[in-house]
Structure formats: C-alpha cells, structure tokens
Amino acid sequence: MRQLTILLALFIIPNMGWSQVGDTPKSKPLKIEVANKKDEQGKEQKGTALRMPDIVGNKPEINFKDSLAGKKPIKMYPDRELVQAGTGMKIDPKVGPRENEKEGSKNYFGDMYLGEVKSNGKFVGVVCRDHEYVDGDRVRIYLNGDVIDPNVMLSGTFKGINxxxxxxxxxxxxxxxxxxxxxxxxxxxxxxDDQGQLIYSNKWLLSAKSKASLIITKE
Structure with a gap:
C-alpha cells in the first residue's frame, strides 16, 4: 500500500508543475517599423497612402486668346439694330463764337446799318432787349464814337438810356x-422821342465785335 501511494505522488506532482507552467502568459515583442521605408537607392517609399491632387503646384495653363480665336461673338439682335446711342451726333461744348464763324462765312454776322430816323426833340430814349433766347448777350453803346454805356446785359425786358x-x-x-x-x-x-412816342424799331443779329449803327438826324 505504501508503495502505491508513493507511485501516485510521483505521477501527480510533475503534472501539477507542468500545468502551472503552461498557464503562464507569454509576452510577444512589439515590432516597430519606420513609417517611410527607404529602398536600396535611399528613396522613401510612401506606400499606398491616400494621394490628394495638388491644386497649388500644378496650375493648368489656359490661353484665352487661342480659345476665343476664330469664334464669333454672340449677338442677340441683328447688326442693323445694334447702334450705339448718340451715333452720328456732333456735340459742341464751346460757348460763344465758334471757330468757323469768321468773316465771310455763312455763320458770321458782320456790321449792320439799321437806317436813319429824324427827331427834333432835345433827346431820345433808346431801349433794347434780347428778342430771342435770353442767353447772356451783352452790348456796348456809343454816341458819335464816345462810349455812353460800356456794358448792357440784354434780358427779356427793355433796358436803355436817354x-x-x-x-x-x-x-x-x-x-x-x-x-x-x-x-x-x-x-x-x-x-x-422826348414825348414818349415810338419813332423807330428794329432788330439785329451780330457776331462778337460787330456793330449795328443807327443815324438820328436833328434839324
């Protein structure tokens, strides 16, 4: 009996030690590799990473001149209707005598003789006004070569002197x-006349520096 017990002990004890050794967790070494490996020539291998298009470095060259060459512009209306506003209009911004208004031209108004009138009064009243558009016309009045009013601005109403x-x-x-x-x-x-009676009336058209003359005869 004693021998049987010794045999069982010899059989059970090794099995218990073996089971304890098999339950112990084994450690696995962590393998760390370089992110970008280099090949034999020393160049980095980027692997199969997601590649995004380069929108900054690679700029496509577009030749607008060539792209439009040979193409006709789009027209919404026929040519006969595409007329620029003011086409054919001549605008003269100048005020006053025009350059072509020289003596001898059809637009030049030279000296005028208004005629002769008789009056035996002591004086006469001479009045004038702009009978067309009031546009700032001015005149100077002389009597026998002497200035009697240097600057008369013609308006829509009569102005004058005795x-x-x-x-x-x-x-x-x-x-x-x-x-x-x-x-x-x-x-x-x-x-x-000096009695207030109208004895004469006339009109003139003058270019700048031209004169209109009237003779008043007193007997």
Missing amino acids: VDLKKGFNRLEFEALNEGSSSPNTAQVDVY
Missing part, C-alpha cells in the same frame, strides 16, 4: 461784346 441830341447827325452804335450761349448776339432796339 441820349441828348445835337443838330445834325447823331450816330448811335451798338457793339456786340459776346454772343451769349447761343450765337449770334440778338436784340431788338426801340427809339422814343
């Missing part, structure tokens, strides 16, 4: 100082 008469011929002259904003210088002139 002129003393001497025996014989009294020559009145109206010089156009400008032509206003609309050529020429235009005016209506009326003459009244």
